[in-house]
Amino acid sequence: MREIVTVQVGGFSNFIGSHFWNFQDELIGLAEDPGGDPIYKNLAINMDVLYRAGETHQGISTYTPRLLSIDLQGSLGSLSSSGSLYNRRPSPDPSSVLTWTGKISRLVSEPHKKNIFLQSIDEEEHEKERVVENGVEKCIPPSQVEDRDRVECLESDVHFWTDFSKVHYHPRSLYELHGSWTEVQTFDNYGIGREVFAGGLQGEELNERLRFFIEECDHIQGIQFIVDDSGGFSSVAADFMENIADDYASMPVLLYAARHPGAYMDLLSRKQSISRMLHDAVSLSKLSSLCKLLMPIGLPSLTESKLSTFLHIEDTKTYHSSAVYAAALHSACLPFRMEMPGPTADSSYAAGAIDINGIVQTLAGQAHQNMVTILDVAMPAPSLIGDHGSGSFQRSVHSLTPEIAEDVEDLQSVESFSVLGAFHSGGYRASISEVEDSFYSTYQQITNPKFLHLSAAVCPLPIPLPFPSIFGNLVGQRGELLSSPIPGSKPRGSLDVSSIPMATRLRSSNAILPFIEKRLGNLRRFGICRGAAGGQLLQSWGFGKEELEDMGESLSKMVMLLNDSEMYSDSD
Incomplete structure (x- = not known):
């Protein structure tokens, strides 16, 4: 077993995570469906890597994500922080406390109402149960809610990441932070998030919850963090990761630093702008020093990106943008x-297995650990040979990492590609060998990285019912790219598209230099230089001069390594 523990920190990361776990839940359901598509059977993919088997107090078997989700108090909507699988013991009635003789007042907030989608899930689960009336076992009548009603309600009625989640969570998975801030607007900078671990109690509880998931693993391969990098959650993650480094020094940590389009909105004052720039610099320096690979994801606008050729995304809807990033993370x-290569591994369904430590060694090497890496995606991916992409996944992928250099020729780059559910030009699913042959035959004609790793699977990305309607009219039912548009201009969703082929690329390249150099320059200008405009602000965040200089040195070293071709020497 090569288990992975997933940690989601912050609102946008949990939106991404909700879609991500919906994909996994859909894969599990399709694999177990006797009448389902054979392409989802015998996938050579082990879901136990992400999931844990358990049992309720009533002896009912459970299968839940090996997940720790962290967000602000009140962020769970209609979902209880204990999840929905296990019976939670009711809180004691304060009137029963015999040592108190004074008056008692109780303030109870109204629970959030479930939308049509969540109501229908509850009804479906009750339908699976049987009731006994007068000694006769009867089935509960089926729900009258149509799938189209569920889909349409999500386009207009998603306020929390739990509003479209169809997954059951373990009671230790969902954690709500409490503090002097009451809403995300006041939790908007690196300094304020440091309060969470300062008191000790919340930090210790988070450590205990993570320890629960880690210590039940047989042979854990690492931790993947998804962090909302636009506010105080980045410092929550950094403090948490410092504790992880103390307790599990050799544990590889992979981190996706995510940012939603709304985080790029213009700020009203110079003070706010300086605060945002310093936040970005401090966050990059701290987070990158505590993980093996950091992947910044989150474009200012997906609507205006190259992905808009086949996707119709509304930047104002977090429900939309998070779905794209979740699909990329899944791939x-x-x-x-x-399955790792070996005598029992079946390479006809998947090939190119690699673990977290392997991807770290591939992309970062031994000379420059703690690497900032670029994430590119093709969604949907083109066929192996055809009009869309000329048979090249390399030409079809577009960066989800902001502020990078475009069209940079970096002969020292290192890349790792994942291709899922690719089509051949004839419209049939390509075999693993066909993907490999096509990929390698065209790759060096386009780019020539120093090292390339390819992973491929015949299984495409399944589109679950609560996935948003973001597909354009050039995307077919199985995600194939069409030569002529489908009539109508309305975006298509899960009722029209059942799955899509995907391609993603992780690359270690000097194209990331503008991203790092911008943050280094802002840190020096507004934080380190004598009389810097942000000096007092950084002091209020708890940073002294020496620590700031260390941060600047850390970012400067990244820039130097990326500019220095010697870091790619044969000794790496």
Whole structure:
């Protein structure tokens, strides 16, 4: 077993995570469906890497994500922080406390109402149960809610990440932070998030919850963090990761630093702008020093990106943008769950398995650990040979990492590709060998990285019912790219598209230099230089001069290594 523990920190990361776990839940359901598509059977993919088997107090078997989700108090919507699988013991009635003789007042907030989608899930689960009336066992009548009603309600009625989640969570998975801030607008900078671990109690509880998931693993391969990098959650993650480094020094940590389009909105004052720039610099320095690979994801606008050729995304809807990043993360991390090469491995369904430590060694090498890496995606991916992409996944992928250099020729780059559910030009699913042959035959004609790793699986990305309607009219039912548009201009969703082929690329390249150099320059200008405008602000965040200089040195070293071709020497 090569288990992975997933940690989601912050609102946007949990939106991404909700879609991500919906994909996994859909894969599990399709694999167990006797009448389902054979392409989802015998996947050579081990779901136990991400999931844990358990049992309720009533002896009912459970299968839940090996997950720790962290967000602000009140962020769970209609979902209880104990999840929905295990019976939670009711809180004691304060009137029963015999040592108190004074008056008692109780303030109870109204629970959030479930939308049509969540109501229908509850009804479906009750339908599976049987009731006994007068000694006769009867089935509960089926729900009258149509799938189209469920889909349409989500396009207009998603306020929390739990509003479209169809997954059951373990009671130790969901944690709500409490503090002097009451809403995300006041939790908007690196300094304020440091309060969470300062008191000790919340930090210790988070450590205990993570320890629960780690210590039940047989042979854990690492931790994947998804962090909302636009506010105080980045410092929550950094403090948490410092504790992980103390307790599990050799544990590889992979981190996706995510940012939603709304985080790029213009700020009203110079003070706010300086605060945002310093936050970005401090966050990059701290987070990158505590993980093996950091992947910044989150474009200012997906609507205006190259992905808009086949997707119709509304930037104002977090429900939309998070779905794209979740799909990319699913594709990028699928190799961690493939069967490793060996006598019993079946390479006809998946090949190119690699674990977290392997991807770290591939992309970062031994000379420059703690690497900032670029994530590119093709969604949907083109066919192996055809009009869309000329048979090249390399030409079809577009960066989800902001502020990078475009069209940079970096002969020292290192790349790792994942290709899922690719089509051949004839419209049939390509075999693993066909993907490999096509990929390698065209790759060096386009780019010539120093090292390339390819993972491929025949299983495409399944589109679960609560996935948003973001597909354009050039995307077919199985995600194939069409030569002529489908009539109508309305975006298509899960009722029209059942699955899509995906391609993602992780690359270690000097194209990331502008991203790092911008943050280094802002840190020096507004934080380190004598009389810097942000000096007092950084002091209020708890940073002294020496620590700031260390951060600047850390970012400067990244820039130097990326500029220095000697870091790619044969000794790496």
